[in-house]
Amino acid sequence: MIPVNADRFLxxxxxxxxxxxxxxxxxxxxxxxxxxxxxxxxWLAEQMRAAGLTPHFDPVGNLFGLxxxxxxxxxxxxxxxxxxxxxxxxxxVIAALEVARASRExxxxxxxVVSFEDEEGRFGVTTGSAIWSGNLALDKADTLSDHGGLxxxxxxxxxxxxxxxxxxxxxxxxFVEMHIExxxxxxxxxxxxxxxxxxxxxxxxxxxxxxxxxxxxxxxIHLRKDAFQALSxxxxxxxxxxxxxxxxxxxxxxxxxxxxxxxxxxxxxxxxFSMQWRDGEIDRLGRMEQIxxxxxxxxxxxxxxxxxxxxxLGLDPVKMDETLRAALSKGAETVAPGNWRNMPSxxxxxxxxxxxxxxxxxxxxxSINGISHDFAEDTAEVDLVAGLKVLAHAAAQQ
Amino acid sequence: MIPVNADRFLxxxxxxxxxxxxxxxxxxxxxxxxxxxxxxxxWLAEQMRAAGLTPHFDPVGNLFGLxxxxxxxxxxxxxxxxxxxxxxxxxxVIAALEVARASRExxxxxxxVVSFEDEEGRFGVTTGSAIWSGNLALDKADTLSDHGGLxxxxxxxxxxxxxxxxxxxxxxxxFVEMHIExxxxxxxxxxxxxxxxxxxxxxxxxxxxxxxxxxxxxxxIHLRKDAFQALSxxxxxxxxxxxxxxxxxxxxxxxxxxxxxxxxxxxxxxxxFSMQWRDGEIDRLGRMEQIxxxxxxxxxxxxxxxxxxxxxLGLDPVKMDETLRAALSKGAETVAPGNWRNMPSxxxxxxxxxxxxxxxxxxxxxSINGISHDFAEDTAEVDLVAGLKVLAHAAAQQ
Numbered sequence: 001m002i003p004v005n006a007d008r009f010l011x012x013x014x015x016x017x018x019x020x021x022x023x024x025x026x027x028x029x030x031x032x033x034x035x036x037x038x039x040x041x042x043w044l045a046e047q048m049r050a051a052g053l054t055p056h057f058d059p060v061g062n063l064f065g066l067x068x069x070x071x072x073x074x075x076x077x078x079x080x081x082x083x084x085x086x087x088x089x090x091x092x093v094i095a096a097l098e099v100a101r102a103s104r105e106x107x108x109x110x111x112x113v114v115s116f117e118d119e120e121g122r123f124g125v126t127t128g129s130a131i132w133s134g135n136l137a138l139d140k141a142d143t144l145s146d147h148g149g150l151x152x153x154x155x156x157x158x159x160x161x162x163x164x165x166x167x168x169x170x171x172x173x174x175f176v177e178m179h180i181e182x183x184x185x186x187x188x189x190x191x192x193x194x195x196x197x198x199x200x201x202x203x204x205x206x207x208x209x210x211x212x213x214x215x216x217x218x219x220x221i222h223l224r225k226d227a228f229q230a231l232s233x234x235x236x237x238x239x240x241x242x243x244x245x246x247x248x249x250x251x252x253x254x255x256x257x258x259x260x261x262x263x264x265x266x267x268x269x270x271x272x273f274s275m276q277w278r279d280g281e282i283d284r285l286g287r288m289e290q291i292x293x294x295x296x297x298x299x300x301x302x303x304x305x306x307x308x309x310x311x312x313l314g315l316d317p318v319k320m321d322e323t324l325r326a327a328l329s330k331g332a333e334t335v336a337p338g339n340w341r342n343m344p345s346x347x348x349x350x351x352x353x354x355x356x357x358x359x360x361x362x363x364x365x366x367s368i369n370g371i372s373h374d375f376a377e378d379t380a381e382v383d384l385v386a387g388l389k390v391l392a393h394a395a396a397q398q
Numbered sequence: 399m400i401p402v403n404a405d406r407f408l409x410x411x412x413x414x415x416x417x418x419x420x421x422x423x424x425x426x427x428x429x430x431x432x433x434x435x436x437x438x439x440x441w442l443a444e445q446m447r448a449a450g451l452t453p454h455f456d457p458v459g460n461l462f463g464l465x466x467x468x469x470x471x472x473x474x475x476x477x478x479x480x481x482x483x484x485x486x487x488x489x490x491v492i493a494a495l496e497v498a499r500a501s502r503e504x505x506x507x508x509x510x511v512v513s514f515e516d517e518e519g520r521f522g523v524t525t526g527s528a529i530w531s532g533n534l535a536l537d538k539a540d541t542l543s544d545h546g547g548l549x550x551x552x553x554x555x556x557x558x559x560x561x562x563x564x565x566x567x568x569x570x571x572x573f574v575e576m577h578i579e580x581x582x583x584x585x586x587x588x589x590x591x592x593x594x595x596x597x598x599x600x601x602x603x604x605x606x607x608x609x610x611x612x613x614x615x616x617x618x619i620h621l622r623k624d625a626f627q628a629l630s631x632x633x634x635x636x637x638x639x640x641x642x643x644x645x646x647x648x649x650x651x652x653x654x655x656x657x658x659x660x661x662x663x664x665x666x667x668x669x670x671f672s673m674q675w676r677d678g679e680i681d682r683l684g685r686m687e688q689i690x691x692x693x694x695x696x697x698x699x700x701x702x703x704x705x706x707x708x709x710x711l712g713l714d715p716v717k718m719d720e721t722l723r724a725a726l727s728k729g730a731e732t733v734a735p736g737n738w739r740n741m742p743s744x745x746x747x748x749x750x751x752x753x754x755x756x757x758x759x760x761x762x763x764x765s766i767n768g769i770s771h772d773f774a775e776d777t778a779e780v781d782l783v784a785g786l787k788v789l790a791h792a793a794a795q796q
Contacts, residue, residue, distance in 0.1 A: 039683065253663075
């Protein structure tokens with residue numbers, strides 16, 4: 001095993017937290033391309049150099065710490081949500097730094113480090129790794145803008161004076177990302193480590209149903225074409241019809257609802273809502289889509305309403321590489337015997353994009369109360385160190 | 399019968415429409431206290447004077463055309479919605495003017511006329527008649543403001559130079575209001591006249607359910623406290639439980655929904671929605687309220703959510719006066735034999751407030767396609783004239 005230094009790892013993690021510290025608990029405010037994010041990346045680049053790695057910024061701010069010759073790549077992202085936790089992606093970056101540094105000191109295998117930019121999607125979705133992997137073209141990304149109207153092209157000029165070319169992915173033999181779980185599974189079961197089997201696929205679309213806006217006093221119930229009632233009937237029906245199709249880890253969410261005109265005395269004539277569903281099996285995602293479309297059409301027809309769909313966002317599930325995953329499992333069994341599990345990742349990660357370029361694997365540590373993307377996000381120190389050691393075990397097997 | 403002049407009535411109705419004409423179909427834009435509303439009221443005052451009535455503005459802009467001595471009061475309101483139809487309340491004001499004028503010419507019974515101010519609720523709900531009837535205190539009304547922040551106290555200065563005292567309601571023997579139906583019942587049945595049996599009561603409240611906001615990828619379905627799912631379950635349950643309680647003319651509406659944080663990738667943690675219900679029987683309104691509260695509590699409890707209620711708006715149902723209603727029914731049977739019906743009013747009207755002061759009754763004429771509060775609002779001319787004649791018949795019986 002690579003002799004990682006837990007104290008040095010924790011000290012670096014707390015130093016990174018201090019850059020953009022929110023002043024509320026351990027929270028951080030370090031969205032992509034903000035001053036805090038830029039300062040954090042410059043500090044990370046120094047730590048990489050001090051560890052004997054060559055820091056390299058690409059044109060969008062992805063920061064690599066490179067060894068000479070082929071290497072295993074480890075890391076995650078150091079940008080945060082507008083109100084973020086201190087661990088999130090930062091944990092995976094600092095853990096990778098410590099493993100690479102300790103391996104170098106001990107004459108172990110070559111490990112390179114990465115902090116991808118804008119994983120939290122100020123502009124796109126996992127923007128930096130999406131561009132690097134070719135999932136998102138740079139010229140298309142440049143036209144995206146944040147909620148304030150700033151374009152990606154403008155934002156990424158923050159790194160213009162530091163930026164070199166995109167890194168050739170063929171220099172890496174694989175990618176391992178450590179991350180907090182961001183859900184309640186490990187915290188509930190009391191286990192220390194999750195070895196990810198696959199990152200679930202996502203389907204997300206907007207559905208619009210249009211009926212007839214009317215006076216809520218003078219329009220009898222049987223003559224209404226009420227958009228809220230249609231939405232409610234749709235949700236009830238799919239909950240029922242999904243039962244024969246889903247597994248306990250399948251999820252679906254109606255998270256956004258926009259009623260028109262949204263007034264208490266008017267029968268709502270129109271609703272637009274989000275329908276998102278996630279699963280590890282591409283076939284199941286397709287069967288769920290069919291149920292959604294059939295049910296929406298049935299309900300719209302029965303109620304005399306028109307139905308339309310926005311564009312569907314689709315990200316296919318990604319299976320973790322068997323060799324890298326076996327190395328993580330072996331490490332988990334050494335560090336936390338009988339106290340770890342295989343599990344899917346319900347959240348998207350940079351590893352989804354990187355899987356287009358090379359073998360990938362991921363490991364999770366628990367999130368206390370399942371909380372993330374919140375100032376209250378935290379993980380017990382003993383679990384952070386356990387995760388670091390599993391990562392070091394897996395690296396040593398390369 | 400009082401010999402009303404249909405041509406003069408229609409000419410006045412079209413003249414009133416020209417004041418604030420929207421330029422779209424027959425639509426008008428004449429909200430309370432706007433220039434168009436003030437101009438319309440000054441024109442109405444002239445017509446009243448020409449008809450031998452004494453025009454009188456009260457402190458909030460309610461315009462009366464008074465006879466000497468006791469009289470039956472007829473009328474409605476001449477303000478419109480921000481995008482209104484040409485008939486709405488204007489029809490009842492001009493019909494009352496024609497009946498009063500024709501009765502005076504023919505030596506018939508004394509009829510006074512009224513156009514209440516702000517029935518459409520720029521500031522309150524049926525504001526002008528609510529103040530006159532004592533349902534809304536003037537000093538409280540003065541603190542209300544419109545969407546632009548203008549207070550009622552400021553708005554009503556528009557009539558300061560014209561305003562006299564409030565009119566003593568004891569000079570009137572009763573109130574009869576003619577109005578368009580604003581719903582599809584008469585248009586669907588092909589009948590010309592609706593004689594109103596009662597104005598339904600309204601209950602309206604905001605309900606808030608708060609669960610737990612969470613990541614839509616990492617939070618298993620069985621661990622969620624999803625506010626949208628709670629709302630949908632609530633709506634489904636009350637639709638079912640109301641079946642044994644309601645009549646075909648009972649209505650209930652969830653017209654406003656506000657989800658938080660309302661994002662497709664986040665399990666919604668909180669929902670605030672409007673629950674409004676209307677019925678002619680006060681007991682039924684109460685039974686429905688009990689079902690609503692019981693169901694909301696059951697669902698909140700079963701899902702581990704907190705439940706809270708905003709203040710409840712309550713307006714009790716108003717029965718029409720039997721004598722005045724009989725006079726309208728007799729008129730309807732004379733003018734449109736076998737082609738009229740008794741029906742409740744699902745909408746609120748000034749008559750609701752006036753019922754606190756004196757006996758009231760109402761009659762409806764059809765709304766084409768049930769449309770109102772819209773530039774497309776209209777009624778066939780033959781039905782407008784039929785309504786005028788029924789009003790004249792009822793007035794002649796006093």
